Amino acid sequence: MSLRLRLSLTLGAAFALIWALAAAWMLSDLRNQMMFSLDQRLVASARMVAGLLEQLPALPSKGEGTHFSAEQLNIPGGMACQVSSLRGEILARSHSSPEQTLEAAKMGFHDQMIDGAPWRSFTLARGDVRITTADRQIEREALNMSILLAASVPVGVALLGCLCLLWLGIGQGLAPLNRLREALMRRNADSLEPLQLQSFPSELKPLLDTQNQLFQRIGKTIERERRLTGDAAHELRSPLTAIKTHLQVARMTEGSARDQSLARAEEGADRMHRTLEQLLLLARVEGSLSFDDGVQCSAEQVAKLAMQDAAGGERQRIKLQLPTSLSSAPVQMPAVLSIAALRNLLDNALRHTPADANVELSLETVGQRARFVVRDHGSGIAAEDLQHLTQRFWRNGQSTGCGLGLAIVQAIVQRCACTLHFDSRPDGLRVELTMPLQSI
Numbered sequence: 232m233s234l235r236l237r238l239s240l241t242l243g244a245a246f247a248l249i250w251a252l253a254a255a256w257m258l259s260d261l262r263n264q265m266m267f268s269l270d271q272r273l274v275a276s277a278r279m280v281a282g283l284l285e286q287l288p289a290l291p292s293k294g295e296g297t298h299f300s301a302e303q304l305n306i307p308g309g310m311a312c313q314v315s316s317l318r319g320e321i322l323a324r325s326h327s328s329p330e331q332t333l334e335a336a337k338m339g340f341h342d343q344m345i346d347g348a349p350w351r352s353f354t355l356a357r358g359d360v361r362i363t364t365a366d367r368q369i370e371r372e373a374l375n376m377s378i379l380l381a382a383s384v385p386v387g388v389a390l391l392g393c394l395c396l397l398w399l400g401i402g403q404g405l406a407p408l409n410r411l412r413e414a415l416m417r418r419n420a421d422s423l424e425p426l427q428l429q430s431f432p433s434e435l436k437p438l439l440d441t442q443n444q445l446f447q448r449i450g451k452t453i454e455r456e457r458r459l460t461g462d463a464a465h466e467l468r469s470p471l472t473a474i475k476t477h478l479q480v481a482r483m484t485e486g487s488a489r490d491q492s493l494a495r496a497e498e499g500a501d502r503m504h505r506t507l508e509q510l511l512l513l514a515r516v517e518g519s520l521s522f523d524d525g526v527q528c529s530a531e532q533v534a535k536l537a538m539q540d541a542a543g544g545e546r547q548r549i550k551l552q553l554p555t556s557l558s559s560a561p562v563q564m565p566a567v568l569s570i571a572a573l574r575n576l577l578d579n580a581l582r583h584t585p586a587d588a589n590v591e592l593s594l595e596t597v598g599q600r601a602r603f604v605v606r607d608h609g610s611g612i613a614a615e616d617l618q619h620l621t622q623r624f625w626r627n628g629q630s631t632g633c634g635l636g637l638a639i640v641q642a643i644v645q646r647c648a649c650t651l652h653f654d655s656r657p658d659g660l661r662v663e664l665t666m667p668l669q670s671i
Contacts (some may be wrong), residue, residue, distance in 0.1 A: 280312055339354065524566070530560075
């Protein structure tokens, strides 16, 4: 079912219900007013006959058969009038039908059956006589029905007209959606520019903004894929070339020269493997893939696991400093990402620290955050180069890494609400990494 038809049916049904209730209320009130008017006509006729009787010759004291025409008494057509004494004797009547006399014992209005038909009567006492006027209920109902039909036709026509206008109005109101659909259909498959639609309703602007944000996310995803492809092609070209060269040398040589070439080829393969792992991890962190595997680690566990993974056999060079009191709350981020971020900082510190010096790792918890500080004892980084540390494949002249470790840390920091701060000093670089903790 189309949105236009659904809205039309829903609003049309509500509209018709309201109109029906309003029409029923109006017609009921109209019927009551009409019945009141007919009753007042009986009262007015009775009083008018009373006034005329005062001007006519004296009526006989008893006996029936004295008749006055409806014209003589000015009685409207369809009504009956009867003049009777206080003892119930009929003194005069303006009709020959019905044959049964009108009941005049009760004053005021009275419903009665005469000759098998319902009548509405009104009795007025004036001196020694009683004046009764009456009309048929069937004539009242016929008049009421004709008035109701006359009033219902305009209401029905107006309702149908309003439903038609409602259908057209909903179609006009949904026109911006058609404009949006047509704008999307006219776009090329690779077009990711934001949609620019003029005079767009404020209610639909969130939809347009969401659509444009989707284009931006798709564009960023495609850009990440292109950058990953370009980075992989750029960074893997050199190791592959070196491996191929060393293997060719090994094929043409014997003895120690061959062993040395094979060892260098193996080193190149290891470097290429690490680079591929770093590229894939960076792509996953920057993407929308989930790392939540249900494993929760405290800050101390993150530090110890990162030390185990850092730089293979050199992890004994890392000195962990723990305070006497440390929160046991788990970090509020996937464990694999927290460990990877700290491990990359430790790897970077080990790479820039002389072999005879240690890397210091200190940990403390402050409120709902864990604070890791990694300190190396290298030559430090120039102040103007600190802004380039987290750029992809950026290396200073002394680095032997692939230039992705700190870029991955920065991506994890942005994804998991962490903070990262570099402080370069003459005796080495200090890196501060904070992670959020879960409340316990």
